[in-house]
Amino acid sequence: MSQGIILLVEDNPDDEALTLRALRKNHILNEVVVAHDGVEALAWLFGEGAHAGRDVAVQPQVVLLDLNMPRLSGLQVLERMRQDPRTKLVPVVVLTSSKEDDDLVKSYALGANSYVRKPVDFAEFIEAVRRLGMYWLLVNQVAPARP
Amino acid sequence: MLVVDEGGRILLANPELQRLTGFAEAELVGQPIELLVPPEARTAHAAHRDGYARSPRARPMGSTLELSAVRKDGTTLPVEIMLSPMALGDRRVTIAFVRDSTEQRRRRRELEDAHAAAQAAVRELEAFSYSVAHDLRAPLRTVDGFAQALIEDYGERLDDTGRDYLARARNAAQRMGHLIDDLLALARLSRAQVAREPIDLARFVREADGRLRQANPDRRVELTVDEPLRADADPRLIAVILDNLLGNAWKFSRPRAIAHVEVGRRGAAYFVRDDGVGFDPEYASALFTPFKRLHAAREFEGTGIGLATVARAIQRHGGRIWAESAPGAGATFLFTLAAEDTP
Numbered sequence: 231m232s233q234g235i236i237l238l239v240e241d242n243p244d245d246e247a248l249t250l251r252a253l254r255k256n257h258i259l260n261e262v263v264v265a266h267d268g269v270e271a272l273a274w275l276f277g278e279g280a281h282a283g284r285d286v287a288v289q290p291q292v293v294l295l296d297l298n299m300p301r302l303s304g305l306q307v308l309e310r311m312r313q314d315p316r317t318k319l320v321p322v323v324v325l326t327s328s329k330e331d332d333d334l335v336k337s338y339a340l341g342a343n344s345y346v347r348k349p350v351d352f353a354e355f356i357e358a359v360r361r362l363g364m365y366w367l368l369v370n371q372v373a374p375a376r377p
Numbered sequence: 378m379l380v381v382d383e384g385g386r387i388l389l390a391n392p393e394l395q396r397l398t399g400f401a402e403a404e405l406v407g408q409p410i411e412l413l414v415p416p417e418a419r420t421a422h423a424a425h426r427d428g429y430a431r432s433p434r435a436r437p438m439g440s441t442l443e444l445s446a447v448r449k450d451g452t453t454l455p456v457e458i459m460l461s462p463m464a465l466g467d468r469r470v471t472i473a474f475v476r477d478s479t480e481q482r483r484r485r486r487e488l489e490d491a492h493a494a495a496q497a498a499v500r501e502l503e504a505f506s507y508s509v510a511h512d513l514r515a516p517l518r519t520v521d522g523f524a525q526a527l528i529e530d531y532g533e534r535l536d537d538t539g540r541d542y543l544a545r546a547r548n549a550a551q552r553m554g555h556l557i558d559d560l561l562a563l564a565r566l567s568r569a570q571v572a573r574e575p576i577d578l579a580r581f582v583r584e585a586d587g588r589l590r591q592a593n594p595d596r597r598v599e600l601t602v603d604e605p606l607r608a609d610a611d612p613r614l615i616a617v618i619l620d621n622l623l624g625n626a627w628k629f630s631r632p633r634a635i636a637h638v639e640v641g642r643r644g645a646a647y648f649v650r651d652d653g654v655g656f657d658p659e660y661a662s663a664l665f666t667p668f669k670r671l672h673a674a675r676e677f678e679g680t681g682i683g684l685a686t687v688a689r690a691i692q693r694h695g696g697r698i699w700a701e702s703a704p705g706a707g708a709t710f711l712f713t714l715a716a717e718d719t720p
Contacts, residue, residue, distance in 0.1 A: 242515060242519075244515075244518070244519035244522070244523070245515075245518065245519070245522075248518070248519070248522040248523070248526070251526055255529070298511075327511060327514045327515065327518075348518055349518050349522045
């Protein structure tokens with residue numbers, strides 16, 4: 231799983247661009263799959279709808295999950311993930327707009343593993359990844375190219 | 378007015394009581410007092426009366442009990458009753474003063490309704506400001522995030538003026554972020570329940586002081602704390618209060634080579650004193666209003682919400698806050714944590 235996929239669930243295109251840039255700037259070269267809302271995220275995770283036929287044995291190394299999304303919210307996605315044996319153990323890092331977000335408490339109650347402030351605060355992201363024991367799988371897995 | 382004997386029989390009923398109940402004097406005297414009690418409460422009342430007869434005590438008017446009397450025609454009448462036991466020769470009797478409380482109850486209901494409506498409006502407003510504050514953060518993140526991306530990725534292609542413009546844009550975005558955070562904190566505080574417990578304010582003072590020392594390693598500030606500073610207060614709110622007051626004391630004493638901060642007690646009040654720049658007492662009333670600042674932002678940074686938050690946290694305890702100062706003479710903030718008389 232050295233090429234673990236990162237699933238980014240984010241509906242705001244600006245936050246998406248900033249998060250992708252933050253990952254790139256920090257030499258995280260894993261494949262990033264972007265789902266633009268909760269429905270799309272679940273479709274990808276469970277190989278349904280537009281993603282029918284996807285090999286669902288392949289689950290992401292980590293899910294970066296925004297909470298405030300149209301259609302299906304992040305909390306609902308989290309709940310569904312924790313109910314399904316295929317995604318029950320996939321690490322989920324919640325993206326919050328503030329540390330004191332009420333939703334943060336609910337996220338932990340539903341089985342979130344960690345949180346990171348938006349746009350992905352890198353010190354926090356590294357710390358979250360470290361806590362999840364995935365540090366070497368994600369961070370600096372390829373030495374930065376030197377000119 | 379009624380006089381009732383130990384057995385609960387009516388001995389006397391004055392004309393006003395006859396008017397209130399519609400019974401004639403002869404229909405009342407000699408009857409058990411339960412005649413005037415609504416049927417559903419009669420059994421309980423008789424038991425209650427036996428208990429009262431064993432240990433009679435005065436009961437003042439206006440206790441919150443909502444009592445009812447029943448009239449001759451069967452209608453009920455909301456009443457307030459004051460009981461006063463006394464000896465009449467060798468008999469122990471009870472004088473009952475009965476007052477029609479229809480009007481009081483109507484007014485109280487109106488007051489309660491108005492209060493409930495006001496509270497609902499406040500909650501709605503807070504929920505609204507909470508969601509607005511949250512929604513304001515998203516575009517702000519975008520502004521700050523891309524300004525940062527520009528500086529990092531394209532900074533070399535800009536001259537100093539260009540980089541300065543971007544730095545200003547970022548500063549403003551971050552300042553607005555702080556404003557929103559502070560507003561959220563203020564809104565949260567208004568909703569928080571106050572959970573009092575015995576605490577030592579000195580511990581919170583030392584913790585806040587430790588954080589300030591860490592954040593300002595180049596400052597020299599001497600702290601004096603009266604220990605212990607006991608209080609019965611909500612520890613989370615106390616932390617907010619003391620963090621803000623000490624933070625201000627440090628901030629506004631910055632021009633001093635060696636500043637002095639003192640925390641202690643004066644009468645029923647606690648105080649935080651500094652020897653900083655102080656403020657003009659003429660404007661003291663504006664201190665606790667959100668967004669009101671008495672100093673230029675270029676001189677002392679801040680959002681103007683800190684003291685409003687402190688005032689709210691103190692109000693939640695039923696206390697009050699006030700300040701004493703003169704320009705250049707330092708400032709003293711005094712506060713109480715209970716609704717007692719303050720100097």
